[in-house]
Amino acid sequence: MTATRKMGVGIIGCGSISGIYLKNLAQFRSTSVVALADLDIQVITVPILRLDLEADRRNLAETVARLQPRLLILDPFVRLHRIDENASGEVAPLLAYLRELQRRHGVAVLVVHHARKGGGGMRAGQALRGSSEFHAWGDSNLYLRRDGDDLSLSVEHRAAAALSPMTIELAQRGDALALEVADRREPPAPAPSSLDDRIMAVLAEATQPLPFAELRALCRVRAATLHERIGALAAASRIVKIDGGYRPADR
Numbered sequence: 001m002t003a004t005r006k007m008g009v010g011i012i013g014c015g016s017i018s019g020i021y022l023k024n025l026a027q028f029r030s031t032s033v034v035a036l037a038d039l040d041i042q043v044i045t046v047p048i049l050r051l052d053l054e055a056d057r058r059n060l061a062e063t064v065a066r067l068q069p070r071l072l073i074l075d076p077f078v079r080l081h082r083i084d085e086n087a088s089g090e091v092a093p094l095l096a097y098l099r100e101l102q103r104r105h106g107v108a109v110l111v112v113h114h115a116r117k118g119g120g121g122m123r124a125g126q127a128l129r130g131s132s133e134f135h136a137w138g139d140s141n142l143y144l145r146r147d148g149d150d151l152s153l154s155v156e157h158r159a160a161a162a163l164s165p166m167t168i169e170l171a172q173r174g175d176a177l178a179l180e181v182a183d184r185r186e187p188p189a190p191a192p193s194s195l196d197d198r199i200m201a202v203l204a205e206a207t208q209p210l211p212f213a214e215l216r217a218l219c220r221v222r223a224a225t226l227h228e229r230i231g232a233l234a235a236a237s238r239i240v241k242i243d244g245g246y247r248p249a250d251r
Contacts, residue, residue, distance in 0.1 A: 042067055051094055052081045064105050072101070075112035085130030095137045111138075115145070144168075151179075195221060195229055200238065200248065209245025 044063070050056050051074075064072060074080055083090040102109045116129040127143075128134045135141065141156045151170075155163040169182040202218045203210060210218070216226050230246065233239045240249045 073110045077113045088131045091131040091133045209247040
């Protein structure tokens with residue numbers, strides 16, 4: 001098994017799509033804060049790799065032993081075997097081989113797997129295609145799901161609390177694309193700059209005219225000061241008194 005030496009963590013991308021990997025790595029280099037020149041990146045270029053075959057398992061184990069990567073990426077998993085993914089008896093031995101590889105060589109193994117069709121209404125782990133062995137095997141599982149135009153990323157850990165789901169988006173950076181966390185929160189409204197603004201903000205949020213006592217409590221101001229400002233606002237036609245309370249004049 002041969003490996004093409006790239007910009008140099010130990011990452012080995014396996015599969016029959018090495019050309020796509022090289023392009024993605026070049027794009028990642030232009031968008032990442034990590035200096036890829038400082039990393040030892042290896043891309044396996046064999047046209048076919050079947051981890052259900054003993055010869056290919058042996059070759060991969062020898063490659064990992066020789067290169068000693070810190071991370072082994074298997075992407076996409078469906079191209080790396082000929083087993084029935086729905087059969088637990090066929091999936092479990094393959095995943096056991098990967099676990100042995102991880103423990104023997106101290107390498108983290110990242111498997112890219114797909115969700116089943118029609119799994120949008122299921123919990124993320126239950127929506128994985130094939131046997132439930134996939135969900136049980138992972139120490140940390142990252143799920144990328146689409147909801148309309150939104151992409152969400154959720155994370156589960158075997159031995160730690162799960163992270164809150166994150167909305168992410170595909171961002172253009174020159175000629176490259178990268179996934180980034182999207183901040184779609186509404187910007188906080190600026191705090192009222194004066195007592196008049198505070199009074200108007202409270203009245204604007206109210207669903208009905210506010211009595212003087214309730215308005216004073218919400219504005220947290222002395223009664224005499226509130227009387228003075230209410231008079232000024234009424235004189236400027238910004239508020240009106242109706243039904244024993246106050247409301248904005250334009251409502």
